[in-house]
Amino acid sequence: MRQSWILALAALAPLNAQPIVIQNATIMTVTSGTLQGSVVIKDGKIADVGEKVMMPQHATIIDAGGQYVIPGIIDCHSHIAVDGNVNEGTVAVSSMVNIKDVINPEDIAIYRALAGGVTTANILHGSANPIGGQTIVLKMRWGKDAQGLIFEGALPGIKFALGENPKRPGNPPGGRFSAQTMPARYPATRMGVEDTIREALNEAKAYKAEWDEYGAKVARGEHAIPPRKDLKLEPLKEVLEGKRYVHAHCYREDEILMLLRVADDYGFKIRTLQHALEAYKVAREIGASGTGVSTFSDWWAFKIEAYDAIPFNAAIMQKNGIVVSLNSDDEELIRHLNTEAAKAMKYGGVSETEALAMVTINPAKQLGIDSRVGSIEVGKDADLAIYDRDPLSDYAKVQKVLIDGQVYFDRDSDVGARPAKALEKQKLIDNEKKSQPKPPAGGRPVE
Amino acid sequence: MRKLVPALLLLCAWAFASNPRTLAIRNAKIVSVSGPVLSKGTVVVRNGLIEAVGVNAPIPAGAWIIDGEGMTVYPGLIDAFSTIGIPSLAAPPTTAARGGRNQATPAQPAAPTPAPAPATPVAPAKGPEDRPATTSWVLAADEIDPSDRRIESVRSAGFTTTITFPARGIFGGQGSIVDLASEERAGEMVVVPAVGQYVAVSRGGGMFGGFGAGFPNSLMGYIAYIRQTYLDAEHYRLVKEAYAHDPRGMERPQYDRALEGVLASKRILLPANRVVEMDRMLRFAAELGQPAILYGMREAYRPEAAPLVKKYGSPVLVSLHWSEAPHDPDPEAYRTMRSLEDVDQGPAAPGLLQKAGVPFALYSDGLDQPRDLQRAVKKAIDAGLSRQDAVRALTLSPAEIYGVADRLGSIDVGKIANLVVTKGDLFDDHTQIEMIFVDGKQYKPAPEPPAGEGRATTEQPGANQ
Numbered sequence: 001m002r003q004s005w006i007l008a009l010a011a012l013a014p015l016n017a018q019p020i021v022i023q024n025a026t027i028m029t030v031t032s033g034t035l036q037g038s039v040v041i042k043d044g045k046i047a048d049v050g051e052k053v054m055m056p057q058h059a060t061i062i063d064a065g066g067q068y069v070i071p072g073i074i075d076c077h078s079h080i081a082v083d084g085n086v087n088e089g090t091v092a093v094s095s096m097v098n099i100k101d102v103i104n105p106e107d108i109a110i111y112r113a114l115a116g117g118v119t120t121a122n123i124l125h126g127s128a129n130p131i132g133g134q135t136i137v138l139k140m141r142w143g144k145d146a147q148g149l150i151f152e153g154a155l156p157g158i159k160f161a162l163g164e165n166p167k168r169p170g171n172p173p174g175g176r177f178s179a180q181t182m183p184a185r186y187p188a189t190r191m192g193v194e195d196t197i198r199e200a201l202n203e204a205k206a207y208k209a210e211w212d213e214y215g216a217k218v219a220r221g222e223h224a225i226p227p228r229k230d231l232k233l234e235p236l237k238e239v240l241e242g243k244r245y246v247h248a249h250c251y252r253e254d255e256i257l258m259l260l261r262v263a264d265d266y267g268f269k270i271r272t273l274q275h276a277l278e279a280y281k282v283a284r285e286i287g288a289s290g291t292g293v294s295t296f297s298d299w300w301a302f303k304i305e306a307y308d309a310i311p312f313n314a315a316i317m318q319k320n321g322i323v324v325s326l327n328s329d330d331e332e333l334i335r336h337l338n339t340e341a342a343k344a345m346k347y348g349g350v351s352e353t354e355a356l357a358m359v360t361i362n363p364a365k366q367l368g369i370d371s372r373v374g375s376i377e378v379g380k381d382a383d384l385a386i387y388d389r390d391p392l393s394d395y396a397k398v399q400k401v402l403i404d405g406q407v408y409f410d411r412d413s414d415v416g417a418r419p420a421k422a423l424e425k426q427k428l429i430d431n432e433k434k435s436q437p438k439p440p441a442g443g444r445p446v447e
Numbered sequence: 448m449r450k451l452v453p454a455l456l457l458l459c460a461w462a463f464a465s466n467p468r469t470l471a472i473r474n475a476k477i478v479s480v481s482g483p484v485l486s487k488g489t490v491v492v493r494n495g496l497i498e499a500v501g502v503n504a505p506i507p508a509g510a511w512i513i514d515g516e517g518m519t520v521y522p523g524l525i526d527a528f529s530t531i532g533i534p535s536l537a538a539p540p541t542t543a544a545r546g547g548r549n550q551a552t553p554a555q556p557a558a559p560t561p562a563p564a565p566a567t568p569v570a571p572a573k574g575p576e577d578r579p580a581t582t583s584w585v586l587a588a589d590e591i592d593p594s595d596r597r598i599e600s601v602r603s604a605g606f607t608t609t610i611t612f613p614a615r616g617i618f619g620g621q622g623s624i625v626d627l628a629s630e631e632r633a634g635e636m637v638v639v640p641a642v643g644q645y646v647a648v649s650r651g652g653g654m655f656g657g658f659g660a661g662f663p664n665s666l667m668g669y670i671a672y673i674r675q676t677y678l679d680a681e682h683y684r685l686v687k688e689a690y691a692h693d694p695r696g697m698e699r700p701q702y703d704r705a706l707e708g709v710l711a712s713k714r715i716l717l718p719a720n721r722v723v724e725m726d727r728m729l730r731f732a733a734e735l736g737q738p739a740i741l742y743g744m745r746e747a748y749r750p751e752a753a754p755l756v757k758k759y760g761s762p763v764l765v766s767l768h769w770s771e772a773p774h775d776p777d778p779e780a781y782r783t784m785r786s787l788e789d790v791d792q793g794p795a796a797p798g799l800l801q802k803a804g805v806p807f808a809l810y811s812d813g814l815d816q817p818r819d820l821q822r823a824v825k826k827a828i829d830a831g832l833s834r835q836d837a838v839r840a841l842t843l844s845p846a847e848i849y850g851v852a853d854r855l856g857s858i859d860v861g862k863i864a865n866l867v868v869t870k871g872d873l874f875d876d877h878t879q880i881e882m883i884f885v886d887g888k889q890y891k892p893a894p895e896p897p898a899g900e901g902r903a904t905t906e907q908p909g910a911n912q
Contacts (some may be wrong), residue, residue: 083723085651096675097667101731106723125667133667145726192515225689229678231671232574322680421784428787432772 008392010306019047019056022386022406025064030353030360031375041071041382044404062386068397070356071375072119072383073337074363077327079273080109080334081123081138081149089128089169092186093200093270095158096231097133098220099123103146109147109331113410114140114148115143116335117385117398122152122367124274125159127249130166130187130196132159135247137367139383140401142226142408155368159369161249163260163305166193194258201266204236211237245271245368247294251305253281260289272366274327277309277432283320292323292366297343314358315348325363340393352392381405452791468734469493469506469509470887472868475515478815480522480843481857490520490862495887500858503576504537513868515599518881521838521873522857524606527765527808527845530816531609532625533587534595570659573708575675583708585620587611588640591633595857597815602627603648603892604817607865607885608638608855610845612645612716617669618676618705624851626865628885637865642849643740646673646711651756670731670885671702677735680706683720688700714738717909720745722752729759742810745789747796753803762848764877765840767823769793796842798831808845809837817892 028034040048083104088094125133125155137154170188210227217224238244272292300309315323328334341355364374382405389394401409477485491499530536572579613620624638686700717728720743727885732739742764770789782822800807846856864887883890
């Protein structure tokens with residue numbers, strides 16, 4: 001299997017070197033309309049888009065007659081490709097941990113996401129803590145090592161979480177009246193969640209002051225011992241300095257307003273509110289703060305704080321001028337984010353382009369990578385998904401996915417390779433059976 | 448009284464005979480590992496050291512002479528990563544580990560053994576500052592117990608030396624090089640007391656694991672903790688040096704034994720079984736600026752593994768506990784391609800590493816029965832490792848990796864007289880280990896366990912402490 005993969009990748013390699021032209025397609029650029037024509041890819045970037053394009057010499061042609069090309073889908077909230085526990089839930093502030101350290105490039109969910117047209121995903125720490133771990137943006141470059149997946153230049157983020165999840169550890173295992181074998185973790189209330197965040201930010205402010213003072217001493221030429229580097233406070237210092245995005249898990253209107261006020265008090269911006277099922281109640285306030293919203297299409301009522309949701313949430317955000325995206329938070333849902341976008345057309349009546357934007361250019365803006373990805377424009381990364389029919393249809397299937405102009409998923413070759421892979425696997429299973437020690441003679445028959 | 452004197456004399460003679468100070472093995476085939484094989488030669492041992500080796504090495508007067516006709520002399524085998532000598536760390540027998548349903552791969556050797564429960568319960572760690580599961584200041588040498596039953600067992604398989612680690616917690620402490628002699632005092636067994644820090648990580652509990660329990664409980668938490676510890680150690684060193692230079696007017700730095708232990712370690716041992724883990728840990732060691740040795744290496748057979756390891760130049764220790772097919776598997780259980788490949792190709796790893804020129808050694812990983820060890824090495828030989836390289840991976844290579852090739856690992860003048868004498872080639876099915884020498888003292892292999900079982904009967908595994 002591995003050998004065949006290497007061969008397949010080797011065969012794909014020249015594609016990257018020589019230009020590619022995707023022809024005869026319906027091209028949904030997202031930012032400048034939909035057209036019939038071609039996309040030209042050179043050196044991993046989109047070199048030309050239009051009804052008529054200049055054909056480069058020696059180009060590889062992908063005939064997409066009757067097919068649709070869209071920018072690769074971007075998922076603003078995912079937990080795939082993580083080795084080990086996605087939560088460091090033992091502490092209320094776990095900002096010292098970093099998803100970047102535990103990228104698992106062999107997680108099959110990456111390949112499945114690719115097969116659903118996803119080219120980029122924001123990989124977040126879980127929601128067990130008011131302040132969670134550091135996050136990372138990955139491209140779904142299946143077959144590359146951990147470093148090879150990282151979206152170069154994307155600003156790192158950090159996970160915050162409000163409400164039920166972070167306060168749940170405050171309840172001792174077995175319930176409040178059980179024999180307490182382990183001390184419960186603070187906080188146990190929404191008030192405590194706010195307090196934990198403020199306390200950590202206060203610490204970060206003091207920490208920043210300490211380093212600033214040290215910097216000043218060094219600048220004056222004084223001989224000083226640097227302060228202790230604290231991995232918990234480093235990323236929070238970066239948040240205060242605007243060098244790191246905050247992606248905050250939240251549901252209720254009250255906690256959304258709480259967090260916006262906290263951010264105001266400490267002089268930074270929340271980059272995105274994640275889930276935010278009650279965002280429609282405070283759309284004006286969110287809009288005024290310039291915060292993005294990344295929500296579910298129609299998934300709710302899975303816990304008390306998720307009851308007051310409506311399927312119009314995304315459309316209402318859109319109409320209030322808020323940058324809104326639809327995310328998966330799930331390795332199954334990540335495979336059909338196109339239909340999640342389509343739901344915003346049914347509930348809320350957004351246009352086809354506006355719906356697609358919710359899984360392409362909008363999440364790109366939220367992650368600060370919209371100059372690189374999220375639409376089909378000359379100069380952007382050639383991250384493209386080709387569907388056999390309108391991608392906003394339930395029946396659409398992904399045919400090919402390109403990242404940086406390289407084909408990472410091809411439905412035909414995937415399906416075509418299956419018999420050979422099955423055979424290879426069967427051979428190993430048979431080998432293994434043969435080498436198994438024989439059961440002792442006269443033993444009881446297998447029941 | 449008249450009867451007592453001859454009795455005493457006899458006793459002296461016996462003591463002298465069993466462990467003569469000077470002895471020579473002659474007419475034996477000698478596999479020195481460091482040089483060419485001598486088809487007939489002599490090894491002279493005096494005071495626990497190799498005094499001479501060669502075709503015509505002179506035999507000193509008064510030496511006890513062993514006729515090695517039809518025998519082969521090898522350097523004593525070295526278990527490059529072990530807990531032997533610390534009975535409380537004896538792993539449960541490997542047969543138990545492979546029994547369960549869906550057990551496609553052996554128990555993760557990387558999973559850290561929990562630190563011993565303290566006498567009084569302490570609050571769970573709230574962060575790196577609490578130094579969770581850390582006993583970095585511990586030396587295996589201080590915990591060696593000559594009564595560990597495994598000592599005789601692995602010695603009977605030809606092992607004369609182990610690199611024994613206090614393998615518990617995250618920073619377990621430093622490993623020691625131990626000669627498997629049956630000494631009264633553990634101190635006499637220690638060759639080098641501190642060779643490197645044992646580090647382990649774990650993937651953490653389930654989806655909501657760790658809630659309410661101590662830090663860390665995720666792989667990223669383990670990594671963050673280790674990273675913070677090294678940052679703290681560096682800062683600690685800086686502050687301590689400044690204080691030593693001029694304490695006046697300076698706040699006294701707090702003594703931290705966890706950081707002392709880390710600073711005292713000249714290398715770290717990091718777990719890595721999958722190629723993804725090798726990549727992660729090699730990168731991590733480079734970031735920490737620590738010379739590292741990887742252990743585990745289950746997927747070292749994969750084509751990416753050897754070039755990756757070679758790029759970083761770290762030596763690796765390959766577990767002899769090969770992945771095995773599940774015994775009595777659930778027919779409904781799904782086998783991944785990877786787990787099938789692990790079983791099919793795992794033992795090819797040593798041969799591939801050898802070919803790629805990666806410094807590596809083999810280690811027992813919980814196997815402690817001579818027959819299991821011999822079979823495990825034989826599997827690697829059958830999968831492409833030459834016999835000669837197999838011997839090297841258990842003698843000179845581990846000695847080089849730990850920087851003690853000047854005293855262990857080959858049959859050379861001046862080195863410690865750790866030898867294995869066999870009838871037949873080491874690791875062959877029917878090879879008989881005739882005698883073992885540790886520090887020049889002769890041992891006979893323990894009698895074979897009952898046929899068919901392949902291991903000594905242990906009703907209570909690990910009950911030998």
